[in-house]
Amino acid sequence: MKTEDNMSKDKYDKIISLAKRRGILNPSFEIYGGVAGFYSYGxxxxxxxxxxxxxxxxxxxxxxxxxxxxxxxxxxxxxxxxxxxxxxxTDLTAICDSCGRYFKAEDIEKDGKYICPVCNREIKNLKYTNxxxxxxxxxxxxxxxxxxxxxxxxxxxxxxxxxxxxxxxxxxxxxxxxxxxxxxxxxxxxxxxxxxxxxxxxxxxxxxxxxxxxxxxxxxxxxxxxxxxxxxxxxxxxxxxxxxxxxxxxxxxxxxxxxxxxxxxxxxxxxxxxxxxxxxxxxxxxxxxxxxxxxxxxxxxxxxxxxxxxxxxxxESHIKHSGADLYAIKRLETPQEIEVEKIEVDMGKLGPLFKEKARVIREKLEKLDPSKFEEEIEVEVDGKKIKIPKDCYRIKRVKEKVSVERFIPHVIEPSYGIDRIFFHVLEHNYMETTKKGEEYRVLKLPYLIAPIKTGVFPLVSDERLCKIARDIHDTLRKNCIESYYDESGSIGRRYARMDEIGTPYCITVDFDTLEDNTVTIRDRDTTEQIRINIEELVSFFKGKESESLYNILNY
RNA sequence: GCGGGUGUGGUCUAGCGGUAUGACGCUGGCUUCCCAAGCCAGUUGCCCGGGUUCGAAUCCCGGCACCCGCACCA
Structure with a gap:
């Protein structure tokens, strides 16, 4: 008797095995023994x-x-x-000198010391590992x-x-x-x-x-x-x-x-x-x-x-570290007038006094905060402190129009782990039934997700049917519809191969096709068939695609 | 990273000291008028490295991977 856990483990193994067998997913670098944490998509x-x-x-x-x-x-x-x-x-890692084992330091801390749980000795060899x-x-x-x-x-x-x-x-x-x-x-x-x-x-x-x-x-x-x-x-x-x-x-x-x-x-x-x-x-x-x-x-x-x-x-952090302007601007509905103190430099005085340095001094002065001016102000130019006489500047109160506000935007971040979603899509859509006593697997992937949209088969391998089927396959692919041509094995086996990889439809060319140019389209989930004219195939699949998109994005 | 378990074709599996079993799949052929039909033929393997032994898939050691538990997980 199987327990629940065994059942789910079985199912997991089956999905992983299917994924590997059918070119969906497998551990990477297997020929060299593999490396944990790396998978390849087939x-x-x-x-x-x-x-x-x-x-x-x-x-x-x-x-x-x-x-x-x-x-x-x-x-x-x-x-x-x-x-x-x-x-x-970063984790602080402790490495024991006597046994050579690695530990995450905070796990083995006792009273500020790090004690090796195996040797029971204090570890001094600490390093950060990122x-x-x-x-x-x-x-x-x-x-x-x-x-x-x-x-x-x-x-x-x-x-x-x-x-x-x-x-x-x-x-x-x-x-x-x-x-x-x-x-x-x-x-x-x-x-x-x-x-x-x-x-x-x-x-x-x-x-x-x-x-x-x-x-x-x-x-x-x-x-x-x-x-x-x-x-x-x-x-x-x-x-x-x-x-x-x-x-x-x-x-x-x-x-x-x-x-x-x-x-x-x-x-x-x-x-x-x-x-x-x-x-x-x-x-x-x-x-x-x-x-x-x-x-x-x-x-x-x-x-x-x-x-x-x-x-x-x-x-904010990138502004601080890089000095770049990563602000956004908000235009105020009613521009505000505010009074600010501004420093006005008298170049008539400053110029003759400092000659070629005057320009730099003016720029420095204008950057200073007037409210913090002390009795005597100094600016630093080329590493030298220079005292600026009072009559070179005066502090004025001026009215300024403010029409924008600078701020750092906030960020909302939806972040998706694609591989994890991928796995759950496989798991949630993996279905098992039995046909004639044999295990039968269907991957019920939504149309947009299915890797192959349709199989194309001649009912039997009669050259007349094969040719028509190959032409259909070719036409579909010219229209970017992933199709898979298969003429080997019984028709049931070919359906089964497609069901297992989630192909939602299969087209079959039979002897009626020779008479009236129609084929059957078989639905994966119901196994029901409809007959449709070959000319309408491309628009059938294009229709399925836009219908699916419309259904999910119409909100 | 710690402790325990496991490792055989594409998948599942038998073999547990004398170089490998079966099934399914896959490829080709015959057959076949719609859901893994049948017949014939073919195809692929002992996780890696070292040791013990006349001889290792099998026993021992090391590595790697996977699974379970612990720890970790911006």
């Missing part, structure tokens, strides 16, 4: 992954109207120093660098270019899909915890006073599953914001969008929940964060998406 897996990413683009690039960029994965030290990753992503992959740029004059732990920093460092690109209007969103790297201590759980992984991130820049979304009104009654007090509660995003469960409209909106996206990929909506991070588990940059967790029969609830309010943390 011919079909690559398409599925790309399809997931493209559905994601449907939501963020098309529906939200965000802009997409593509920045380097190798990132200079300074960037990640500023972002906090150099310091926050969980980012380190590398160097250049030869000789090399610069320290890291493989990026998240794509977000590439967006923050481009902020001033992007802000100009959108013609200085907030809010605006920037997306990036790419690889991230984390040198995990113990990668486990297959594709769930990788050392190199794909993520899709959106950084949406807001006026901190106005974290609203223009479409919120439209969707405020739609419900999402919140995990509160150890139970899942479906609550409308509008109510969640009103009751203060979710901090602002923007967060709530992107949680709803995440919910829709995951289901569009074929994730079972009953196996999604949003869980808020406790204060002590928040990342160093986040004020509020909600994870979308997806339930796996194999692994339990797995964090697949993080939707965080990063506030002004990153931009």
């Amino acid at each position: 011919p079909l897996g690559s398409i599925i992954k790309r399809n997931i990413e493209n559905v994601w683009r449907g939501f963020y690039l098309f529906r939200e109207g965000f802009i997409e960029i593509d920045t380097p994965t190798i990132t200079p030290y300074e960037v990640l120093k500023a972002s906090g990753h150099v310091d926050e992503f 969980l980012m992959f380190q590398t160097k740029i250049g030869v000789g004059d090399e610069r320290r660098a890291f493989l990026r732990p998240e794509t977000a920093q590439g967006i923050f460092t481009e902020f001033h270019n992007l802000y100009r690109f959108v013609r200085e209007k907030l809010p605006f969103g920037v997306i990036q899909i790419g690889r991230g790297y984390r040198n995990e201590i113990a990668p486990r759980q297959g594709v769930i915890r990788l050392r190199e992984f794909s993520m899709a991130e959106a950084e949406i820049f807001f006026d901190p006073e106005n974290k609203k979304h223009s479409r919120f009104e439209q969707v405020k009654d739609e419900k999402i599953p919140l995990f509160i007090d150890d139970k899942i509660e479906k609550i409308s995003v509008g109510a969640a914001v009103e009751k203060g469960i979710i901090g602002n409209e923007a967060l709530a909106y992107y949680m709803l969008l995440t919910y829709k996206f995951l289901m569009a990929c074929g994730i079972n909506g009953d196996k999604i929940r949003f869980r808020q991070h406790r204060k002590d588990e928040l990342a160093h940059y986040a004020r509020e964060c909600w994870d979308a967790e997806i339930y796996s029969d194999r692994f339990g609830w797995i964090e697949c998406v993080g939707i965080a309010d990063r506030t002004a943390y990153d931009l």
